[in-house]
Amino acid sequence: MGRYIIRRLLQAIPLLFLISIIVFVLIMNMGDPLVSFAGRNGQVKGKDRERLIRQLGLDQPLYMQYIVWLIGNDWMKIDANGDGTPDTPGERRGVLRGDLGTSVVTKQPVLKMIGDRLPNTLLLMFTAEIVIIVFALLLGILSAVGQYSWYDNLFTGLSFVGFSMPVPLLALGLIYIFGVYLKRAGLPYFPTVGMFEPSVGKTPEQVLWHMALPIATLAIISIAAYSRFIRSNMLEVSSQDYMRTARSKGLSERLILFKHALKNAALPIVTLIGLDLGFLLAGALVTETIFSWPGMGRLFYDHAVKSDLPVLMGILMLISVSVVFFQIVTDVTYTFLDPRIRYH
Amino acid sequence: MNCVFSKRNLMLLALGAIIALMAACAPAVAPTTAPPTAAPAQPTAAPAQPTAAPAQPTAVPAQPTSAPSTGGKVISIAYTQEPNNLSPLYTNQWFTANLFDLFLANALITFNDKNEPLPWIAQEIPSIENGGISADGKVITFKLRDDVKWSDGVPLTADDYVFTWQMVMSDKNTVTSRDPFDSVVDKVEATDPHTLVVTFKEPYAPWMTTIFSRVNSSVALPKHILEPVFQKDGTLDNAEWNRAPTVGVGPFLFKEWETGSHLTFQANPDFWMGKPKADQIFFRIVPDDAAQLAAIKAGDVDIGVFISPSDVPELEKLGTVDIAKVQSGYKESWYFNMSADEATKGHPALQDANVRRAIVMAVDRDKIDQELLYGLTKPALTFWDGMAQADPNIEPIKYDPEGAKKLLDDAGWKVGADGIREKDGEKLKLRYLTTTREVRKNTQAIVQQAWKAVGIDADLVTHPSDVFFNSFGDKGPVATGQYDVAQWSNSPKFPDPDTVDWLCSEIPSEANPPGNNWEFICDKDLDALFQQQARTVDAKARTELFFQIQKMIADKVYWVSIWDDPDLWTISKKLTDVKFSGATPFWNAYQWDKTQ
Numbered sequence A: 001m002g003r004y005i006i007r008r009l010l011q012a013i014p015l016l017f018l019i020s021i022i023v024f025v026l027i028m029n030m031g032d033p034l035v036s037f038a039g040r041n042g043q044v045k046g047k048d049r050e051r052l053i054r055q056l057g058l059d060q061p062l063y064m065q066y067i068v069w070l071i072g073n074d075w076m077k078i079d080a081n082g083d084g085t086p087d088t089p090g091e092r093r094g095v096l097r098g099d100l101g102t103s104v105v106t107k108q109p110v111l112k113m114i115g116d117r118l119p120n121t122l123l124l125m126f127t128a129e130i131v132i133i134v135f136a137l138l139l140g141i142l143s144a145v146g147q148y149s150w151y152d153n154l155f156t157g158l159s160f161v162g163f164s165m166p167v168p169l170l171a172l173g174l175i176y177i178f179g180v181y182l183k184r185a186g187l188p189y190f191p192t193v194g195m196f197e198p199s200v201g202k203t204p205e206q207v208l209w210h211m212a213l214p215i216a217t218l219a220i221i222s223i224a225a226y227s228r229f230i231r232s233n234m235l236e237v238s239s240q241d242y243m244r245t246a247r248s249k250g251l252s253e254r255l256i257l258f259k260h261a262l263k264n265a266a267l268p269i270v271t272l273i274g275l276d277l278g279f280l281l282a283g284a285l286v287t288e289t290i291f292s293w294p295g296m297g298r299l300f301y302d303h304a305v306k307s308d309l310p311v312l313m314g315i316l317m318l319i320s321v322s323v324v325f326f327q328i329v330t331d332v333t334y335t336f337l338d339p340r341i342r343y344h
Numbered sequence B: 001m002n003c004v005f006s007k008r009n010l011m012l013l014a015l016g017a018i019i020a021l022m023a024a025c026a027p028a029v030a031p032t033t034a035p036p037t038a039a040p041a042q043p044t045a046a047p048a049q050p051t052a053a054p055a056q057p058t059a060v061p062a063q064p065t066s067a068p069s070t071g072g073k074v075i076s077i078a079y080t081q082e083p084n085n086l087s088p089l090y091t092n093q094w095f096t097a098n099l100f101d102l103f104l105a106n107a108l109i110t111f112n113d114k115n116e117p118l119p120w121i122a123q124e125i126p127s128i129e130n131g132g133i134s135a136d137g138k139v140i141t142f143k144l145r146d147d148v149k150w151s152d153g154v155p156l157t158a159d160d161y162v163f164t165w166q167m168v169m170s171d172k173n174t175v176t177s178r179d180p181f182d183s184v185v186d187k188v189e190a191t192d193p194h195t196l197v198v199t200f201k202e203p204y205a206p207w208m209t210t211i212f213s214r215v216n217s218s219v220a221l222p223k224h225i226l227e228p229v230f231q232k233d234g235t236l237d238n239a240e241w242n243r244a245p246t247v248g249v250g251p252f253l254f255k256e257w258e259t260g261s262h263l264t265f266q267a268n269p270d271f272w273m274g275k276p277k278a279d280q281i282f283f284r285i286v287p288d289d290a291a292q293l294a295a296i297k298a299g300d301v302d303i304g305v306f307i308s309p310s311d312v313p314e315l316e317k318l319g320t321v322d323i324a325k326v327q328s329g330y331k332e333s334w335y336f337n338m339s340a341d342e343a344t345k346g347h348p349a350l351q352d353a354n355v356r357r358a359i360v361m362a363v364d365r366d367k368i369d370q371e372l373l374y375g376l377t378k379p380a381l382t383f384w385d386g387m388a389q390a391d392p393n394i395e396p397i398k399y400d401p402e403g404a405k406k407l408l409d410d411a412g413w414k415v416g417a418d419g420i421r422e423k424d425g426e427k428l429k430l431r432y433l434t435t436t437r438e439v440r441k442n443t444q445a446i447v448q449q450a451w452k453a454v455g456i457d458a459d460l461v462t463h464p465s466d467v468f469f470n471s472f473g474d475k476g477p478v479a480t481g482q483y484d485v486a487q488w489s490n491s492p493k494f495p496d497p498d499t500v501d502w503l504c505s506e507i508p509s510e511a512n513p514p515g516n517n518w519e520f521i522c523d524k525d526l527d528a529l530f531q532q533q534a535r536t537v538d539a540k541a542r543t544e545l546f547f548q549i550q551k552m553i554a555d556k557v558y559w560v561s562i563w564d565d566p567d568l569w570t571i572s573k574k575l576t577d578v579k580f581s582g583a584t585p586f587w588n589a590y591q592w593d594k595t596q
Helices: A002-028 A046-055 A062-071 A110-145 A150-163 A167-184 A204-238 A241-248 A253-280 A285-290 A296-304 A309-337 B003-033 B045-052 B094-103 B158-169 B205-209 B223-233 B289-298 B309-318 B353-361 B365-372 B401-410 B438-454 B524-535 B539-555
Strands: B074-079 B109-111 B117-119 B139-143 B185-192 B195-200 B252-258 B262-267 B280-285 B321-326 B331-336 B421-423 B429-435 B457-463 B485-490 B559-564 B567-572
Touching (some): A002 A309, A110 A296, A167 A285, A167 B289, A285 B289, A296 A309, B158 B185, B158 B223, B309 B567, B331 B353, B429 B438, B524 B539
Parallel strands (some): B074 B280, B429 B485
Antiparallel strands (some): B109 B117, B252 B262, B262 B280, B321 B567, B331 B485
């Protein structure tokens, strides 16, 4: 098992290099890297444009810029004043030495920017994931146990509605119902946007209260999908021979359900959740945007429209590492759930 | 309870712990790359506590309330874009520049809600009469107020402005723009602590909006804070002050910025015009327009920004907010491609002023504004409407389809067999370009019908705005002349009337790819007038020149407005004395008040 994990980790290294090169080339060809320097209705022009391209190193060939991103430029000299002779020592250390660079837009270290947003995203996404798993399991198992009962039909109907709901529609619908109309009617309500009320301050109670609607938005759609998945897996397992054997042995329905049915049905569900966990760090762009939640999805989007390469690379590499990591974790989890699976 | 189930739970808890650990690690690394200061109390602690929440939900309410209650009169403003940073050196962004009026309000001149100049840190507006401007127009002397202090008690002096000029021009700083300091300014000197002298290479009229002005974000930096940083780091690029300008000079001081969430500014009790009436200004970043609208309706924000005209009727019905229509200098306009050069050539009919006039007469622009913009605005008469230089005597071109037909007949464009006019075998078919914005596409459709009625055919083309506005060098469709009539919104260096868009020298070409004259108009008389006004420092004489310019543009139909394009804000009825200026919206924030 230990050797298996080490082998998987070593395999991940070339994969991450390949990802970084592809992503780097894509971002470099994605738009005007100086767009964030422009004013209200325009572009950076003339002398300012020439100067900034030189100062930001954008006049260097693409492979050179990648190398600087990877291993830094403190071992070489750069031409900062445009007189044609490189005479200023570089200051970047590169990603391999832990320097993700500095944002072109905010002039902040990328690591700090991600560090500011990650807790918000994890708070939102992780809580939502728990809600999703709990409710999806509950509804899925209930539906499977009472196949074609009235509540199975009800959940089936609701999940089709939930699953086909576009995120913006659901989010704004919740905002209007719980944030605008309930408030107007003088009933208990949920806030529309943000993490807290400015007049109260950022207390845990305020944050929890403000989390309700975004989590509902994230959860409703995923619960709809996952509960269907769990239901069909449970049903498939229920018709297996070993289930009949278990029943004929006279085991209790409860034991059959949890020990025999759920454990076997859980395998594909764990795959699904394992994939999810890797992407939790990425946040949820649309939900974060509508609810003004300061998470990673918005950080990525805000800096994508401004072609801010260091930030985009930092976020994408972080997500890549996390996805690779959680896939390995998922594979290892299999051995707990299915004794037939052994890794060597 | 079943053992498998609890094992799964354990797994999830373990995963949760790993994620929480990763989250906790990231902020902890940050201080090694950025020296910590007292500055933005980054709430690493606050979110970290609730992160643990999912695992142990009971723990949350038990957490002590660490964030202090702010209280007082808080005015909250919805901002659809987040500031890039808070240093005037490093951003030109409209959303950020507005904030300088709160914490860095040290522009020499500011502009009021009528967009009139007011002396601000300068004791009076320099002119030739009061000796502030030299007779040759090349030297401007500013007498600065001597009662203004930075929030740490250090006086604001002319040295701060000189230092700012040095930082703008330093090769060590990747500043956003050096314009116009690198082109027209010879030197900036402090002859005594409260006298600032700016020497120009040639007489320069638009100084009010470009020299230490809020309009182009050239306000002054605190020398006593930033000079040591520059000496130590060799650059201001990484200065902590760029993100946490804890020392300021305005009515409100920077307090906190939680990225993606909000910025707060606290009243400055020592503000030189007296303590502001509000205690705090709170900017909530609300990137989604529909969510902003909901927050306005719920009363969760006091001021809303960039409201769409289509939302105005509903907001007016609410009764809780006022709509502020603020002149921004922008005018939605028609531009004609007058190029005769083969590569950038426009339709030959456009060379005739009467044809251009007929094209405009055929369209009922008032009706477009009524239907598409809910009557909130109407066609501007001149490019300078709403400014001191606007000529009130310019006659609008009236909607007159019969007159248009006659003008076209007289110009030799006769109706052909298919109902489209033609001359010498060439059809009067115009390529009409605009961006993909909904209201623009709708305008195109209405105009196409109106033109059809007088025998003009239109080929409607739309491009996304990033493509549409590309320069000649980047092969933009308008800049390379691939159009006949184009529609977009533009403004002079508002509130200064200067613009370079009609200069012959700005015609884009292989030799001049960044050129701004996308109509390819080169009228020697107009060119001379534009060059002359830019050197005329006497305000009255300059206005005279602009009257001549406007008459020429109107007579020759070089430019026509479809609608004036004001900024729309919502202001809660709880607020008083909020008087936005189009140029410097928050100029009077110290007077804003809120009733409960």
